[in-house]
Amino acid sequence: MVKAIRIHETGGPEVLRYEEVELPPPGPGEAQVRQHAVGVNFIDVYFRTGLYPAPTPFTPGNEGAGEIVAVGPGVENFRIGDRVAYAGTIGAYAQTRNIETKFLAPLPAEVSYETAAAMMLKGLTAEYLLFRSYKVQKGDVILVHAAAGGVGLILCQWAKALGARVIGTVGSEDKAKLAREAGADDVILYRHEDFAARVKEMTGGALCHAVYDGVGKDTFPGSLDCLRPFGTFVSFGNASGPVPPFNLGLLSPKALFVTRPSLFAFIAEETRMREMAARLFEVVASGAVKIPVHSARPLSEAAEVHRALEGRATTGATVLIP
Secondary structure (H helix, E strand, O other), X not given: OEEEEEEOOOOOHHHEEEEEEOOOOOOOOEEEEEEEEEEOOHHHHHHHHXXXXXXXXXXXXXXXXXXXXXXXXXXXXXXXXOEEEEEOOOOOOEOEEEEEHHHEEXXXXXXXXXXXXXXXXXXXXXXXXXHHHXXXXXXXXXXXXXXXXXXXXXXHHHHHHOOOEEEEEEOOHHHHHHHHHOOOOXXXXXXXXXXXXXXXXXXXXXXXXXXXXXXXXXXXXXXXXXXXXXXXXXXXXXXXXXXXXXXXXXXXXXXOEEEOOOHHHHHOOHHXXXXXXXXXXXXXXXXXXXXXXXXXXXXXXXXXXXXXXXXXXXXXXXXXXX
């Protein structure tokens, strides 16, 4: 038996029950991972409330890191004692879990379990944005919306390390400070300024090679106005609501490119996922990208963590320690 958080019915934080569950041996193609840290993300709230459906009862959580303690039949690329991290498969809020090895990435000793658990979803998202949706080159000018958010802070640091000029949009002076500390060369307070006009001013009219937009409705179509001819609009989230349907003719005057990628499409292929994870681990181990973990709480306190998350009372990454 192992301790885990179980959801028997969807609802508020009170439905997160800390209880004992039976864990069978790992099946074919699976490894059993004793978890050292589990990441907490707002997507966990969506599963808990039923916005994202899952058959009940279930264990929430989509990322974690730990040590392999057993392997199932047919597993050849991992062995007992290996350090691993993962993202994209539900069931993380547990002391120990079985997981298909196709989701696992080898975790180097230079990256702590807590850091890995805090960054897998956000860090892999940053990897596909910077290298696979639009490949950032030295000298590029990019715009990062929500630059002080979880993905935004990684994007700013990593893009700066690649030699890009980074312009960020944020909602407050406190967040502007965070974005600048993460490497943003210029920061726009989008609630008080016309961000498209400011981008034009900051770039001397040259505009951006790419816009990374996880906000959605509130920043569209202004994001298109920030792009130079042949620029790329990368819409990867909809914090303010989805981008509404629009006439493709809007792209024509500057021959713009638009893409709407998702992390799960990129990490569905095992080899590609491990390439992405290796690149992420390398840049974090080098110190070029820092992943501060601001709170580490016992797994048993998951309900309290969810209350703080929904109340916007958390700062930076939070992990649960099983």
